[in-house]
Amino acid sequence: xxxxxxxxxxxxxxxxxxxxxxxxxxxxxxxxxxxxxxxxxxxxxxxxxxxxxxxxxxxxxxxxxxxxxxxxxxxxxxxxxxxxxxxxxxxxxxxxxxxxxxxxxxxxxxxxxxxxxxxxxxxxxxxxxxxxxxxxxxxxxxxxxxxxxxxxxxxxxxxxxxxxxxxxxxxxxxxxxxxxxxxxxxxxxxxxxxxxxxxxxxxxxxxxxxxxxxxxxxxxxxxxxxxxxxxxxxxxxxxxxxxxxxxxxxxxxxxxxxxxxxxxxxxxxxxxxxxxxxxxxxxxxxxxxxxxxxxxxxxxxxxxxxxxxxxxxxxxxxxxxxxxxxxxxxxxxxxxxxxxxxxxxxxxxxxxxxxxxxxxxxxxxxxxxxxxxxxxxxxxxxxxxxxxxxxxxxxxxxxxxxxxxxxxxxxxxxxxxxxxxxxxxxxxxxxxxxxxxxxxxxxxxxxxxxxxxxxxxxxxxxxxxxxxx
Numbered sequence: 001x002x003x004x005x006x007x008x009x010x011x012x013x014x015x016x017x018x019x020x021x022x023x024x025x026x027x028x029x030x031x032x033x034x035x036x037x038x039x040x041x042x043x044x045x046x047x048x049x050x051x052x053x054x055x056x057x058x059x060x061x062x063x064x065x066x067x068x069x070x071x072x073x074x075x076x077x078x079x080x081x082x083x084x085x086x087x088x089x090x091x092x093x094x095x096x097x098x099x100x101x102x103x104x105x106x107x108x109x110x111x112x113x114x115x116x117x118x119x120x121x122x123x124x125x126x127x128x129x130x131x132x133x134x135x136x137x138x139x140x141x142x143x144x145x146x147x148x149x150x151x152x153x154x155x156x157x158x159x160x161x162x163x164x165x166x167x168x169x170x171x172x173x174x175x176x177x178x179x180x181x182x183x184x185x186x187x188x189x190x191x192x193x194x195x196x197x198x199x200x201x202x203x204x205x206x207x208x209x210x211x212x213x214x215x216x217x218x219x220x221x222x223x224x225x226x227x228x229x230x231x232x233x234x235x236x237x238x239x240x241x242x243x244x245x246x247x248x249x250x251x252x253x254x255x256x257x258x259x260x261x262x263x264x265x266x267x268x269x270x271x272x273x274x275x276x277x278x279x280x281x282x283x284x285x286x287x288x289x290x291x292x293x294x295x296x297x298x299x300x301x302x303x304x305x306x307x308x309x310x311x312x313x314x315x316x317x318x319x320x321x322x323x324x325x326x327x328x329x330x331x332x333x334x335x336x337x338x339x340x341x342x343x344x345x346x347x348x349x350x351x352x353x354x355x356x357x358x359x360x361x362x363x364x365x366x367x368x369x370x371x372x373x374x375x376x377x378x379x380x381x382x383x384x385x386x387x388x389x390x391x392x393x394x395x396x397x398x399x400x401x402x403x404x405x406x407x408x409x410x411x412x413x414x415x416x417x418x419x420x421x422x423x424x425x426x427x428x429x430x431x432x433x434x435x436x437x438x439x440x441x442x443x444x445x446x447x448x449x450x451x452x453x454x455x456x457x458x459x460x461x462x463x464x465x466x467x468x469x
Contacts, residue, residue, distance in 0.1 A: 081144050084431040088147035089424040091162040091187070092154075094170070094177060139421035141428040148424035161427045164189055165209070168197045176208045183436045187423060190214040191223055191329070195264055195322035201454070203443040207461035212441040213423055216326045218448040220439050221426050223419040225330035230337050231414075238414070244339020244393055245311055247386055253283035254379065255313040255340065257306055261290040263321035267345060270363070271317060273372045281380035285313070310338035314389065315379055319363070320346030325452035328353065332360070341382070341392050343375070349451065352406040355395035438464060 132153035139148040150164065157163065162185040163177060170176055179186065188209040190200055199205045200214060213221040230239040244250075256275075261268040268290045275284050275291045285294045287309060297304045297312075310316045318335040320327060328347050335342035336359065344350055345363045354360055361368050361378065369375035382389050395403055400411060416422045430436055438461060442448055446456050 080432055081142060081428070085141055085144045085146050085428050088149050089162070089427045090149045090151060090156060090160045091164050091420075091423060091427070092157040092160040093150055093152045093164050094166075134420075136418060136420045136424065139417055139424055141425035144428075146421070146424050146428060148421055150420060160184060162187055162211075162423065164213075164423070166190065167200050167214070168192045171197075171199060173205055173208050179210075183430075185210040185427060185430060185436065187211050187213040187221070188441070189223060189419075191225060193320075193322040193324040193327040195324045195327070201443070203457050203459035203461075206441055206443050207438070207459070209441065210436070210438045211426060212439070213419065214442070215328070216442045216448070218326075218442040218445045220441070221419065221422045222413065224328075224414070226333055226414055229330040230333050231418075238411075239337040240333055241396060242337055242339070244396060247314075247390060249312075250314045250340070251312055252383055253285055253313055254315040254317060254343065255310050256284055256286045256291070256317040257288045257309065258286070258291075258317070258319075259289040260321055265320050265322050265345060267317070267319035267321070270319070270345070270372060274376060277372055277376055280376050282315075282376050282383065306334060307338050310335060310340045313340050314383055315361075316340035316342055318342035318344050318360075323347070325349065325454075336360075339393065339396070341389070343379070351404075353404075353410040355398075355403040355407045357404070358392050359395050 136148040212219040318331040
């Protein structure tokens, strides 16, 4: 209603309009003094999520910095990344337990069986007391170079950004060094199966690490044997996609190489049954200690490498020594790179990272054959059908985008560099986020536990505060 004639509107209604704004300001002032959450378990920003970590939900994309498309935001992010990567990343190698493992992993002869290539990204001579530092060359984080240093110099451990602790050699929690400063990240590192070293399935043990770097896909840094066996450090090529020998140049039969005859997976027993199978249609040539029936091949006085032996056969055995979810070793990659069709027994999720489902024959319950007799018949049928056989290797001649999404994700992860380089990149991402709390490692990832058939034990580690729901 308009005011009476001759009167001006009262001034107080204008102040009423300001009251909602004043209330909001007062509310913000109050909650800023009383945060509702004090800690959030660390998760990698969306830009560096690795296969399996899509199930990590404690940290949202917004918390990780988001993906703003504005040029100002992009420039700011790049500047922050450059700043985070400016200082060297130093990771100490605890010598107790895993030092011989590290030496074996990085000695040039470790990959001598796949040609004359040696691991040429090592700067300087082999690590020893006189040369305690290893510089992982060509290491980057989102394209930004990192000075990635691993050291056995104990005097640097107090200030090191991380500690590399090989869990198979560190059985007791008492052997795990305490954090030397609040930003130090202790990595639980293992390429060995939990079937042998089951303490990595103990949440109380895993409470002692800030990040996981095991073979498990839910690790903050998933460790693989891929680079050490299938990456040519001279040319940068992925040997898995090396061309195979033509069909007619391959020997009919199965190449089998195994010298661990008591492994818990039962592969030696399976293969012994096949080697002695009455009326078998397929020849199995066993070159290792187990069920040996062939001498190791030589050419011009030189013993062939494992890869060269496999190359010459249409089929080869790539069974793991133990069965654990996600435990997928170099054996399957040796077979795929060689161009023989692998016969696999191992992790139940192997197809998740195969180039194509038909690239492998899976032995066991739910696989392509569940008895040795069935396996023999299946291999014989495929071997006799050239077209069918070559379809199993067709993936080698396809572009990456035509291969399975799981393989593409795995391949993308490998583009991040070696296991060691990705550990350094993980530290850079920690610096970028400013978050150095203990991460929600695999035993707290309920999605992964369900896939692995393991029970969530709901253990709260000392000092942890639950992430927001």
